[in-house]
Amino acid sequence: MTRSWWGWGNVEDAVRGGELQALLDRVRVLMPGDLTDHEPPDIASLGLPRPRVTAPAALAGLCSADPADRAAHAHGKAYRDVARNLHGDLRHVPDLVARPRDERDVTDLLDWCTREGIAVIPYGGGSSVVGGVEPRCADHPGVVTVDLGRLDRVLEIDPTSRAARIQAGVLGPQLESQLRGRGLTLRHFPQSFEFSTLGGWLATRAGGHYATLYTHIDDQVESMRVVTPSGVSESRRLPGSGAGPSPDRLFLGSEGTLGIITEAWMRLQERPRWRARASVRFGDWTSAVAATRAIAQSGLHPANCRLLDTAESLINAGVSVGGGLLVLAFESADHPVHHRLERALELCRDHGGKPSADTGGPAREASAEDSSGPDAAESWRSAFLRMPYQRDALARRSVIAETFETACTWDRFDALHQAVTQAARQAIFEVAGTGVVTCRFTHVYPDGPAPYFGVYAPGRWGSTVAQWDHIKAAVSEAIETHGATITHHHAVGRDHRPWYDRQRPDPFAAALTAVKTALDPAGVLNPGVLLPAP
């Protein structure tokens, strides 16, 4: 497999053949426009500037100045990253890509960069969609991207406490394959799973598999080890503690600005043995939301509780519904879960929901390994994993296809949903004339949902980045002014900064600035992320 330098995932997995044809057919119906394919540029043609810094001899072996390497590390994987790559617009490129073999190398790299004032971009899988790994560091004499991909091992497993000490650079599949033999799993499955790392999840407070209860990676952390320019911080392995503010919670979400996470003790689970699922159709959106809220507040704790609106159902699950489609799943390693599904379906029926035929009777109880036939949930799931690849195929054809997400309390959801949809449609109208806005819930809490929006619009080749930026700014304003968060699980990076700054309490900004100065006095770590570049 070959990783794509410009787009998502592996080159071999790109959309082609029948899948491409079907995708384009759908797009043609929804958004007439010029779908000419634009090949990604040749890296040699990009004319990358020569590296401005040279690693000292002891570190030279860890560092690559290869243009393909540097180009592949210049951007994350947001739509605007892919679109800029396709246009050959690589304004900010790291001078070197360093690949430490161990924590000692991380410390040495940080020491060198601190000494020389060289910016350091900590890099896991590079799947940031918020400019988190993009070296916009004009004030520094150089930039080194520290790719932690070699720190990819599970170092220790404690089966009694069900926890493991894991290196930060491990990708999702590598991590799970090292746990599988012991019957354990981290069960953290973000959409980026294949191409994102444990360290990246921790640094960005990633959202994972579970729709309820264990949503963010935060709650799965037992302890963390972080190399900062002022020393190594290692918290104690504890199942719970009340000893002062949590050290881990300061580094969780610090997005590489305070230190480089090298390893963590993570809480694991046994692999599920019981599973029950269903999808439920609703005739109107309001009832669908009410049912979802009832389930979120029931204490039933579904593993999946994903509400798709009509457009989302149609485009990504191939299901036509009047109001919404709720995809439900319950799982357990210890006991049957059909009682919980039955009660959840009862709550759905109370709100007019109709469980789909194949699961509407007595809830199916199946072993987790049992791969049951395709249903709405299955269709949606495979679509889910193909989405980034399809997004790239569309980006090559000038189609704007991107998502954004937030969270708010239930009392504010209707107003937020309306405002965001309206802002998106207005902005789409201004820049593209026509398009589609979809909504789904990725996670739900007793006190509110995490809505996830999709935007699809025909763009103009050469202008898609500016068109998307206009839409993104409009929806971000709506999110901010309606009391929601600028990000539930995509992080802040550089792109969300204007709205994050308004959302963050001022005294906390002062506190974070003070911490930054204490731990990274030279200001070399990921400048411009979370805080203004020094």
Next chain:
Amino acid sequence: MTRSWWGWGNVEDAVRGGELQALLDRVRVLMPGDLTDHEPPDIASLGLPRPRVTAPAALAGLCSADPADRAAHAHGKAYRDVARNLHGDLRHVPDLVARPRDERDVTDLLDWCTREGIAVIPYGGGSSVVGGVEPRCADHPGVVTVDLGRLDRVLEIDPTSRAARIQAGVLGPQLESQLRGRGLTLRHFPQSFEFSTLGGWLATRAGGHYATLYTHIDDQVESMRVVTPSGVSESRRLPGSGAGPSPDRLFLGSEGTLGIITEAWMRLQERPRWRARASVRFGDWTSAVAATRAIAQSGLHPANCRLLDTAESLINAGVSVGGGLLVLAFESADHPVHHRLERALELCRDHGGKPSADTGGPAREASAEDSSGPDAAESWRSAFLRMPYQRDALARRSVIAETFETACTWDRFDALHQAVTQAARQAIFEVAGTGVVTCRFTHVYPDGPAPYFGVYAPGRWGSTVAQWDHIKAAVSEAIETHGATITHHHAVGRDHRPWYDRQRPDPFAAALTAVKTALDPAGVLNPGVLLPAP
């Protein structure tokens, strides 16, 4: 009702009559010694120093210099506090006790103290057991204890999101009574419930009712409002967010060193309608621990899962068991819970547990209002609420009676339990010749338990504080060196500092110091707590 200035709770609720007789009979059997009763001293006889500071005219009306008020605010409610009060040893007394009526008053008080360099002790219910409210602030020209008791209202309820905006000074019962009419509850019931406040719970990361899932108050916080000397910090009401490190998590556990919490939006729950419980006897401790671990890792999420060792069962539940007594309860506002209890009992039986006769058949399903007859769980529960009062009755009679708690991963528990018990017994032997050490789990997590220890020993009048301090230092050393936390839910305060300092990662200490300097540049807030006094 009259609050006791020297001991726990209300004067009218003190142990007397038959309860006192039974208590002393038990103690005489276990620990022969001199049980002469010592009356608490008269406050007038204490000879408190005159207040060193005078409030400016605008704030004078909020401030009390009454000796009884000052004496009652000098200490928390640990055994060593009560014992010192009984001995008339009040070395550190606030100069004034201020009672702000609103947040404006809090700000004005903080401004005045910051200007004059006067130490400020934020004070909720005063139930600290770690010296958290004791004004050991020799380097300051004066000390003002800010008692938030007037900020006692639920300001707003959002029934849709099930959340409420609540003032920080509200005591547990006041809080619940304001929610009851809406069918909602915070369901945070620490042992101190009657005499501790929301703000205190937040500042100390208190542990509450639930044995699993929602243990600390931390997870029930939607947003917080904190007055710092550098401005008011108010986080956004959100069900979840990934926007940078969590602002709330910095103030949670800050123990009054960074600001004064004035209000918070808290997540609520509906009052439980279904409940099922049982107690299970085990013939040996190892099996009891194994069964408890199995339940903690099962995902069954019991509301109560309290394992008592033989001494704890006998002394506090009046039950004689060979190895341990596990008290289990499941609760839900939405659905029956007997399936979960049945599975938990099955796990217990797998480990040799015997469910007690009255609940061992098909699990009882009862409405939550149904007050079922006394059983082992009930006996234990009433004993639980009387414990602090009994402790005080014993303290008057030179008996050392105190608890301490920690948490560790399951793999370390056996060694920790053995080391702590051994250290406690050795220290008891050294200072008191004989005594009893008990253990129970207050909370359990998939990756470890939170063990809670009781120590009972005959003291010598005049020496009980020194005797206890010797025991406490010995067990704290054992906790620290065995990788556990110096506190799971009692906070750090001034008394846990030596061990907290060793447990806390150095870079995090530097970070916290930087935050303190940024938010409280004059260093007036609770000096000596968490960090060295400036």
